[in-house]
Amino acid sequence: MTDVTIMGMLAGNLPSIIGIIIGGLCIAVGVHFVPVGGAPAAMAQATGIGTGTVQLAAGSGLTGLLAAGYMYMVMSAGGAEVGMSQIALICATGAVGAMIMISVTMLVGNWVYIYGVGVPPASAKRDYDPITKDPQAPYVAAGTVGQGLPTVCFVSGAIGGLLGGLGGSLIYCMLMWVNADPAISSIFAIGIFVVNAVLPSYNIQGTIEGFHDPKFKRVPKAIVACFVASLLCGIIAVIIPSAAMLAGGA
Amino acid sequence: MEPAMGMGLVALMGAAATVAGCSEDLESDIGSQSNPNSQVQLAAQVGYPHRIFNKAISGEPPSNAMYCAVGAGVAMMLMSESVMSASPLLAIAIGAFVAALLNGVFSTTAYLGRNASQTRFNQYVYLDVLRNQILSLMGHAYIATFCIVGLSYVLWEQTLIGHPFPFPVIALIWGLCVGAIGSSTGDVHYGAEREFQDFKFGSGLNAADSGNITRFAEAGVRSSMDNAWFCSKFGGPATGVAFGMVVFLDNWRSTAFAEVLNGWGAVLVGLVIVLALVIYNRQIETYARKKYGPYPEYAGDIEA
Numbered sequence: 001m002t003d004v005t006i007m008g009m010l011a012g013n014l015p016s017i018i019g020i021i022i023g024g025l026c027i028a029v030g031v032h033f034v035p036v037g038g039a040p041a042a043m044a045q046a047t048g049i050g051t052g053t054v055q056l057a058a059g060s061g062l063t064g065l066l067a068a069g070y071m072y073m074v075m076s077a078g079g080a081e082v083g084m085s086q087i088a089l090i091c092a093t094g095a096v097g098a099m100i101m102i103s104v105t106m107l108v109g110n111w112v113y114i115y116g117v118g119v120p121p122a123s124a125k126r127d128y129d130p131i132t133k134d135p136q137a138p139y140v141a142a143g144t145v146g147q148g149l150p151t152v153c154f155v156s157g158a159i160g161g162l163l164g165g166l167g168g169s170l171i172y173c174m175l176m177w178v179n180a181d182p183a184i185s186s187i188f189a190i191g192i193f194v195v196n197a198v199l200p201s202y203n204i205q206g207t208i209e210g211f212h213d214p215k216f217k218r219v220p221k222a223i224v225a226c227f228v229a230s231l232l233c234g235i236i237a238v239i240i241p242s243a244a245m246l247a248g249g250a
Numbered sequence: 251m252e253p254a255m256g257m258g259l260v261a262l263m264g265a266a267a268t269v270a271g272c273s274e275d276l277e278s279d280i281g282s283q284s285n286p287n288s289q290v291q292l293a294a295q296v297g298y299p300h301r302i303f304n305k306a307i308s309g310e311p312p313s314n315a316m317y318c319a320v321g322a323g324v325a326m327m328l329m330s331e332s333v334m335s336a337s338p339l340l341a342i343a344i345g346a347f348v349a350a351l352l353n354g355v356f357s358t359t360a361y362l363g364r365n366a367s368q369t370r371f372n373q374y375v376y377l378d379v380l381r382n383q384i385l386s387l388m389g390h391a392y393i394a395t396f397c398i399v400g401l402s403y404v405l406w407e408q409t410l411i412g413h414p415f416p417f418p419v420i421a422l423i424w425g426l427c428v429g430a431i432g433s434s435t436g437d438v439h440y441g442a443e444r445e446f447q448d449f450k451f452g453s454g455l456n457a458a459d460s461g462n463i464t465r466f467a468e469a470g471v472r473s474s475m476d477n478a479w480f481c482s483k484f485g486g487p488a489t490g491v492a493f494g495m496v497v498f499l500d501n502w503r504s505t506a507f508a509e510v511l512n513g514w515g516a517v518l519v520g521l522v523i524v525l526a527l528v529i530y531n532r533q534i535e536t537y538a539r540k541k542y543g544p545y546p547e548y549a550g551d552i553e554a
Contacts (some may be wrong), residue, residue, distance in 0.1 A: 011349075039437075042437050051284070089512070109434050137550050
């Protein structure tokens with residue numbers, strides 16, 4: 001009896017599960033766009049932002065989630081139905097919030113590299129910046145693999161923020177469809193976000209410069225892994241409120 | 251809410267965020283937390299024992315998220331009517347104090363554990379280092395947590411902005427955000443410049459020099475206090491400006507332009523802000539390339 005009900009819950013919430021998977025895949029791809037240099041970048045020994053992949057992706061994506069959560073509340077005020085057009089606006093708000101966070105971080109990071117450390121931003125993965133066509137190799141300090149954030153990394157990072165914020169907000173909206181409780185939805189959205197940010201980090205192995213980095217070609221593997229992980233997360237996210245309802249008889 | 255009131259709150263949150271960002275970065279500089287810690291940890295192993303505080307509790311974002319969530323949790327409990335209905339200011343102050351105590355516990359165990367495990371490299375546990383730095387670590391953690399829990403309260407309180415997320419979750423997200431920003435901006439000033447001041451300014455850090463950190467100060471042996479003094483001139487304030495900008499710009503566009511074009515105005519303004527940041531970044535990039543020029547050691551065939 002219980003099995004049938006849970007299966008029914010899963011079938012009834014299929015759009016939410018699909019939305020959670022799409023959101024998870026957005027995050028997985030977005031993480032690859034974010035130029036992270038890890039510990040070497042903090043010593044100006046590698047191009048990118050000087051922190052870890054997950055931490056930065058989570059920092060930006062969750063900032064977007066805050067904006068999206070507020071927007072969801074405004075959209076659903078007075079018991080209004082939140083449909084696809086509202087979700088598009090909520091996701092766009094979250095995506096732009098994440099873009100602002102990551103762009104400001106990269107800009108101020110570049111201030112520190114340029115004015116504080118005295119090194120020009122340069123990429124070591126390409127001889128010429130794919131966007132500005134500026135030569136990179138002569139500006140890479142000896143014994144390092146680049147430093148700072150040249151334009152291509154900055155643009156890539158902004159795209160990464162957009163995808164991360166979009167994915168996080170979409171997951172939140174889908175969870176709100178299932179349980180309509182901002183508290184549970186926000187905590188679950190953070191959890192699913194972190195799952196989908198951690199898995200691609202194994203592809204990145206500490207440093208990636210953005211979409212022009214050879215490691216970016218590994219994205220398909222992350223998509224497969226995150227598809228499976230998001231599917232499981234989606235099923236659990238749908239079952240838990242249902243199980244609570246069954247147990248409570250509500 | 252009236253637009254003027256909304257803007258005032260956004261400005262207040264931006265100001266609190268600026269202080270929080272600066273304090274958070276200086277806390278991590280004193281304790282050598284986050285990525286620059288790899289050099290402090292490595293130094294003794296490659297033959298350079300030192301008297302710099304060494305605590306890598308975790309990455310900065312998770313540890314700050316924890317302090318802020320704990321602070322907000324305690325404050326929320328104290329404010330609840332079933333406990334003592336404390337005034338928000340008092341509750342937030344006590345919450346931040348509890349978070350600072352946690353910071354003290356983690357810092358002490360991290361310092362003792364890390365240095366005790368490096369005895370074989372002649373890196374000893376210096377009790378005076380522990381005694382002298384621990385209170386400044388806790389003090390900076392207190393300021394950062396107080397400001398972030400305060401701005402989260404403004405965001406959460408129903409009579410002010412009224413965000414639907416629970417208070418501790420909002421504080422957790424802002425704590426994660428300030429840690430990510432501090433670790434990617436201010437820490438670079440400590441890790442790439444202050445730790446390697448023996449090397450020529452702007453020469454870059456050859457990977458072969460990893461671990462050869464500057465151990466002697468302007469006078470005597472360098473301590474973590476000297477590092478905080480140096481980083482408070484640029485790295486700390488830069489982190490504060492970054493976090494303040496994130497909090498202010500994000501909330502400003504969603505508060506001031508929420509009614510424009512059915513909400514899409516806020517999205518468009520956000521995109522314009524990002525575009526402006528990309529253009530400004532390009533400008534400072536070209537400035538740096540012109541000002542500093544190519545590296546003289548470069549021997550390839552690509553023209554600068």
